[in-house]
Amino acid sequence: MRIFKKNEDVRGFRKNDPQKLLSDKSPFLIKETYNSIRTKIMFSGKGEKCPVFAVTSSMPNDGKTINCINIAISFAMTGKKILLIDGDMRNPTIYRYFGIHYKNGFSESLAGLQEEICIKHSKVENLDLVTSGEVPPNPAELLGAERLKVLLASLREKYDYIFIDTPPVEVVTDASVIANQVTGFIFVTQAGKSDMGSAVHSVELLRQLGAGIVGVILNDCNGKTQGYSKQYGAYKKNGYYQYRSQQVQHSAETDEQFWQQSAGKKSV
Numbered sequence: 253m254r255i256f257k258k259n260e261d262v263r264g265f266r267k268n269d270p271q272k273l274l275s276d277k278s279p280f281l282i283k284e285t286y287n288s289i290r291t292k293i294m295f296s297g298k299g300e301k302c303p304v305f306a307v308t309s310s311m312p313n314d315g316k317t318i319n320c321i322n323i324a325i326s327f328a329m330t331g332k333k334i335l336l337i338d339g340d341m342r343n344p345t346i347y348r349y350f351g352i353h354y355k356n357g358f359s360e361s362l363a364g365l366q367e368e369i370c371i372k373h374s375k376v377e378n379l380d381l382v383t384s385g386e387v388p389p390n391p392a393e394l395l396g397a398e399r400l401k402v403l404l405a406s407l408r409e410k411y412d413y414i415f416i417d418t419p420p421v422e423v424v425t426d427a428s429v430i431a432n433q434v435t436g437f438i439f440v441t442q443a444g445k446s447d448m449g450s451a452v453h454s455v456e457l458l459r460q461l462g463a464g465i466v467g468v469i470l471n472d473c474n475g476k477t478q479g480y481s482k483q484y485g486a487y488k489k490n491g492y493y494q495y496r497s498q499q500v501q502h503s504a505e506t507d508e509q510f511w512q513q514s515a516g517k518k519s520v
């Protein structure tokens with residue numbers, strides 16, 4: 253399966269390229285994986301009117317943002333009204349995938365600098381965005397303030413699902429701070445790279461704060477680990493960007509088993 257055009261200049265391939273966004277044209281395997289992730293998340297909604305899911309991981313670069321975006325797109329494809337919030341106000345990247353500006357967004361709204369939160373329409377049908385806004389000096393404080401609760405309550409009236417991208421748990425407290433405001437966390441780990449000790453510690457921390465972990469995404473599984481197609485490996489061998497596969501471990505039972513089995517391992 254070829255993912256990028258044969259003569260594409262891969263050296264010039266941008267990091268946050270919109271081609272990584274899920275679409276009807278994405279490879280079958282990618283679409284199927286996100287469909288399966290979506291189904292599992294849908295059943296974790298606890299019957300709330302508009303469940304709010306935050307995506308996090310223990311360390312930087314695990315694939316939180318790309319997965320958060322693609323999960324949101326996967327939900328939008330079902331015709332539901334979806335809001336995607338860039339809650340990583342320290343290192344915002346969602347705006348880049350959509351080719352919009354990050355200013356006038358979440359931070360300004362949380363700081364009370366805007367009366368109405370600035371919602372931007374994306375090029376994806378049914379998907380609206382709240383960009384990070386200007387990088388504030390005190391993101392964790394802003395997230396911990398009462399205003400987030402009020403804001404989410406009003407947004408919950410307008411949308412079917414809300415997804416929030418957050419920074420890594422082991423680096424800053426931002427994700428932990430919103431633990432009591434969200435329906436649950438989707439936790440991302442990077443196959444072969446994430447340190448198991450940190451991942452287990454992050455999940456325990458979120459649980460202690462009362463947050464539910466609705467699923468674990470094992471990002472960037474290679475063919476060897478997961479038995480996926482060899483072509484993916486070929487991209488890796490050539491040092492090209494590959495559109496890597498994800499797998500989610502979902503139910504409480506599976507989740508529990510996953511962490512128990514992993515507790516003794518160094519990396520995923």
Ligand SMILES: Nc1ncnc2c1ncn2[C@@H]1O[C@H](COP(=O)(O)OP(=O)(O)OP(=O)(O)O)[C@@H](O)[C@H]1O
Nearest residue numbers: 267268311312313314315316317318472494495496
């Ligand atoms: N499965 C994947 N397929 C293709 N590219 C990926 C995949 N996972 C991550 N990437 C790429 O790796 C880089 C890091 O991913 P991403 O920004 O999603 O990580 P992150 O956990 O949000 O990082 P940070 O902690 O800095 O916010 C990005 O350029 C992203 O597009």
Ligand SMILES: [Mg+2]
Nearest residue numbers: 316317340345
């Ligand atoms: Mg990110």
